[in-house]
Amino acid sequence: MNLRELSRQLGLSQTTVSRALNGYPEVSEATRQKVMAAARASGYQPDARARSLATGRAKAIGHVIPHSTKHEMVNVVFADFIAGAGEVYGQHGYDLVMSMVSDDAEEQAYRTLARKRNVDGVIVHGPTRNDARIDLLRELRIPFVVHGRSSDVTSEYNWLDVNNRRAIERATAFLIDLGHRRIALVNGVERMDFALRRRLGYEGTLHARGITLDPALTRSAEMTEPHGYHSAREMLALADPPTALIASSIVVAMGVRRAVEERGLRLGRDVSVICFDDMVSYFPNGDGEPIFTATRSSVRAAGRRCAEMLLEQIEAPDAAAVHELWEADLVVGRSTGPGPQQ
Amino acid sequence: MNLRELSRQLGLSQTTVSRALNGYPEVSEATRQKVMAAARASGYQPDARARSLATGRAKAIGHVIPHSTKHEMVNVVFADFIAGAGEVYGQHGYDLVMSMVSDDAEEQAYRTLARKRNVDGVIVHGPTRNDARIDLLRELRIPFVVHGRSSDVTSEYNWLDVNNRRAIERATAFLIDLGHRRIALVNGVERMDFALRRRLGYEGTLHARGITLDPALTRSAEMTEPHGYHSAREMLALADPPTALIASSIVVAMGVRRAVEERGLRLGRDVSVICFDDMVSYFPNGDGEPIFTATRSSVRAAGRRCAEMLLEQIEAPDAAAVHELWEADLVVGRSTGPGPQQ
């Protein structure tokens, strides 16, 4: 069933049928009703490709996901972000098209996406410091929103970020206020902008509070459970071990907890842990009182908002760039307690 | 830059340029080289929509993901499955288009997908028992592969499944051999076919070994960490608690562990735990000796294989339906030990 067939059945021209279905005013209410009814009855749905070719709008958003051979990791929070964004796309009749691409081919992937014209815009995931993709996308003149930010990029672009620096500052200060002085940071890969900002927050707060940074108390790697485990295990075995750790995600925190418990220590009493909680659906931070004291911000909500921002940008391509900086909550759970008595 | 412009520059017809680029034999090697070079130089890439409209092939695969309002959960393993499938799609020049859809609109989503003709096939996720989607997709005549199976569906369809029943049979037998008699099952939602099969494996093995099933020792819900925690916590508080638990995923197992440790028990000594490990990238089951004794099967590999099967099916739509049943490994880790002395 296509438009020609449908209009033939109705004894109307394709023009009229198309207009009736798309809500144009040049068609009488009576015929519109007739057309709508016939369309529903026959299950007519316009061919997306033909419509897209005719209108110039793909009605789809691209997400390029690098799957590196080096760190073969699909981001933990990714599924929830996509879920949030996908909701909004669905509401607005947009599709989500994903490209999994080896990370040395990522730039090419964006070029291809732009040329093939099957997306109207893209979301940029996991920006690094001075991320080259931003200028590339500007050059390609394709609307985009960055989930996160990229330090040292001077051009204007749309982004939505959590105030990672501020969040970790607050977490660090919270631990210091509790009497901790040996505070470790189990960070993500610091090529990633968010991880870098978290480190800055950590270092800045230690410095401001007169605590000298001990390089032995920071680790940085992919945010997996084993990363948390090994980092914590090694650091807790030091002669002068940390009494508190900041974990970059709830998954990392799980690893930290494993190491803590393996050592026979009790979380929240012997060792304090704060983590960054992205409120991932299948791994909530407890369901009553939080398991972990955490800085908290919903990645799913971020996905929703990024999608909205992008759709707005597509509607009005000449609008000024939009930025949103979200503050994370600091929620207190059972994983933190007073530091050691001096 | 489009085909017309490119052929104009080259002084050739669109036909010839198109044929040269698509590897048809009716064009001389010399012109082919010339055309290729010009295309590369100008960064020409055919418009996906126009090509798709002309060829009738969308070069894209659809994944419909229900996001229920009831259980607002994005499947844990989903990201890894997609990553695997996406790799294969990428290698074959296919895109992946995702529809997030509220689960009461899922059937409509498939219809729309079929009508809009912007995908050549779909992957069905999370089949339930007697899943209506299978007959629907047959009726819509759109190639599809089911990740999992659907009990009680009589029609033929393509599927790839892990032998969940056998895996849990082996896990249960393993625990019985270790001397356990009070064995609990912390299962997923049993509307899901895989969860149902796991229960059958559990019940069957208990029965075969002469152990009477205690309904107090089974739980079933979304596979989240809190599900593992609450289930284990409640069951461990019973007058006659389980000495071993089978967890439906590694995330659930994390919750189980939390409950075990909270009770002051030691994993692998006081309580044994076996889980189903989907080998999710960010949450490996340890990196040397496994943390948990587990039945193990890579969901990422499953994604890859499902994608291959689907692409083959698209190439040869009249080929017979293909099935693959994968056996899970049973790997021994540190979370299991001998049962209580009689």
Place this chain on the structure above:
DNA sequence: GACATCTTCCAAAGCGCTTTGAGTGCTGCC
């Protein structure tokens, strides 16, 4: 009643590609 103005509809062009069917020029053979 004649003219202007809406309202309602239509034919046809065009989006950018693939593919059919038809040349055109060249080579080889008799």
Place this chain on the structure above:
DNA sequence: GGCAGCACTCAAAGCGCTTTGGAAGATGTC
């Protein structure tokens, strides 16, 4: 030299939709 056959190339017809630029009929105004 004439012809068949081959190697290339092309013009044009779609794919299914939107949208432009009219046209036809209905309505209103003087």
